[in-house]
Amino acid sequence: MTVYIGLLRAVNVGGTGKLPMDRLLGLCTEAGFRDARTYIGSGNVIFRSDASEEKVRHALEGGLHAFMGKPIGVLVRSAEEIAMITRENPFPDKPANRVMALFTDDPLPAHPLDGASGIQNEGVRLGRRELFVFYPDGMAKTRLRLPSERAGTARNMNTVGKLAGLAADLP
Numbered sequence: 001m002t003v004y005i006g007l008l009r010a011v012n013v014g015g016t017g018k019l020p021m022d023r024l025l026g027l028c029t030e031a032g033f034r035d036a037r038t039y040i041g042s043g044n045v046i047f048r049s050d051a052s053e054e055k056v057r058h059a060l061e062g063g064l065h066a067f068m069g070k071p072i073g074v075l076v077r078s079a080e081e082i083a084m085i086t087r088e089n090p091f092p093d094k095p096a097n098r099v100m101a102l103f104t105d106d107p108l109p110a111h112p113l114d115g116a117s118g119i120q121n122e123g124v125r126l127g128r129r130e131l132f133v134f135y136p137d138g139m140a141k142t143r144l145r146l147p148s149e150r151a152g153t154a155r156n157m158n159t160v161g162k163l164a165g166l167a168a169d170l171p
Contacts, residue, residue, distance in 0.1 A: 008043025120144030
């Protein structure tokens, strides 16, 4: 059975998309996922499933759409992939709360800043299915806009590391 991490887009952030985490756990149970647990209220869920990543994503999106009444984007990664992201962070010497992994299922650009606007002093590096972004002044002060933000979702490296640890500890 594969351990997956579901990363929901635009849930419980800035007063939009209210989703109680106990309801998210219920949706996971209804989808047949096992050992589900959430981490912080911003839409992170860890669980086991025999289904493929694509089937897991579709099941979560379907359950969320039925509950929320609107489409909710979901990105799914395996526990191994999340652990690899923590190891491959290209900004290991920077504060983890200022380094984001921007997860996307869309193809990554050839160059990390292709199509970007508002570039100031941020650092952006390509990952495998994510962009790593270092915000020296914090995300709240940035004007950087990356095309991958439209369909992706970001988590800081503290959160990514915690998700990796929770996934590794799943019974």
